[in-house]
Amino acid sequence: MLKGISESLNVLQRNQTVAPAPTAVPDVQTAKAPSRPFIPTHRLASYQKWAKATQGQHVISANQTAEQGLQKVSQLLKKLQIPLKNANSHSGLSEQQTDSAKQIQQQLMAIDISYQQQPLVDHQLNLINASRPAAKHFFQLKSVDLLGVKSRDERITVQYGNHHARAFLPAHQNSFYLAKQLTSAFKDIGITVQAPARESAMLSSDHKNWQHIQSGLLMSGQGQRLPAGEARTVKVIEILSWQDPKEWRFNNPQEVKKTLAKVVKSQQKVNQQIGELRSSQLKIQQQLKRASQQQLQHASVAQNMEKLDKLMQPTPFASQVTSLMAQANVSRDHVSSLLKE
Incomplete structure (x- = not known):
């Protein structure tokens, strides 16, 4: 909807521009450029206010x-x-409690x-x-260390879906340089590399790309960090x-205790975010209300100006005298003589 409104505004603004004069053609009558509809400024302003209100x-x-x-x-x-x-402090969750907790966990993930x-x-x-x-989403490559210092240069390729990238890893360089x-080679395929992290390269991507990356990356190299020859699928491990x-996790009492603390903190965060949304929504509603009131005031002023313009015509008195003369069936000379007397 917003896109349609924006396109309408662009069209209206283009309609107000002056068309260039047509080029004269010898022995041919110059054709008149078709006239474009004139859109008043106040109407454009109304469309803009309408677009802002719709966006709100x-x-x-x-x-x-x-x-x-x-x-x-x-x-x-x-x-x-x-x-x-309700979990037992010694034995943890019962089988039924574990099933219930995992079911709720699946609902939250979905x-x-x-x-x-x-x-x-x-x-x-x-x-x-x-x-x-x-x-x-942060992840690491299983059994592959891209940041290890090697004695020989290596060129590697990475592919997932329709994304493809190549990288050159020189010899005798530290992990930060690599x-x-x-990162420079992978930026066009939505992967960022951070180093050093947990004895291996830590990679990250947004949620959309992660949907494809989580099934693995097709990679090949030259025998230093990756096997040479045909590309093979390298599994990824998500860092949560x-x-x-x-x-x-719910496997033992220690994990249950830690998970409970995480759930409580998550609920506090969620409740805080709900409060932020309500506050933001209230502010937007107030802004829309003020904009609507201003629009009504402008409309009232425009209507009054239009009425005043009709009353203040160039020759209102002359029009009234002409009307009276027609009704009385008298001429201008009769009126002039009456005014002289």
């Missing part, structure tokens, strides 16, 4: 969608705390909160906005944050 309504709808989704998350987190708090195909909450249950981008080389429900 979209923001409110997105906030409401995010709030409803986070409320569902909060309910699931409360529900998950019940078996965790929640998709989006508006018009745009995600509003990331996989760590964080709100996504201009100042808070979605959390990235990480910069890899405590905020990600996938990281929560």
Whole structure:
């Protein structure tokens, strides 16, 4: 909807530009350029206000969608705390409690909160906005160390889906230099490299690319870090944050205790974000209300000006005298003589 409004505004603004004069053609009558409709400035302003109001309504709808989704998350987190708090301090969760906890965990992992195909909450249950981008997925390559110092140069290739990249890794260079080389080579395929981390390269990507990367990367090299010859699939290991429900474990009393603390902190974060959404929504509604009131005031002024313009015609008195003369059936000479007397 916003796109359509923007296109309409662009068309209207183009219509107000002056068309160039047609080029004269010998012995041919110059054709007149078709006249373009004139759009008053106040009407363009109305369209712009309409576009802003529509955009504000979209923001409110997105906030409401995010709030409803986070409320569902909060309910699931409360529900998950019940078996965790009731777990035996020595034996941990019973089989039934474990099944219940894992079922709730799966529901939290499967929640998709989006508006018009745009995600509003990331996989760590964080709100996504201009100042808070979605959390990235961090991962490492299984049994492959791209940042190891080698005595020979190596060229490697990486591929997943339709993305393909090549990187040159020189000999006798430290991990920081190699990480910069890899990041520069992989930036066009949505992969960032950080070093050093956990004795291996730590890579990251956004959620969209991760959907393809998590099944593995097709890689090949020259025998230093990767086998030479045909590309082979290298498995990836995701490095999970405590905020990600996938990281929560229920196998023993120690894990249950840690998971309970993570669930409680997650619920506090979710409740805080719900408060932020409500506050933001209230501010937007107030802005839209003020804009609507201003628009009504401008419309009232425009109507009054139009009425005043009709009353203040160039010769209102002459028009009235002419009307009276016609009704009295008298001539101008008669009126002049009457005025002289």
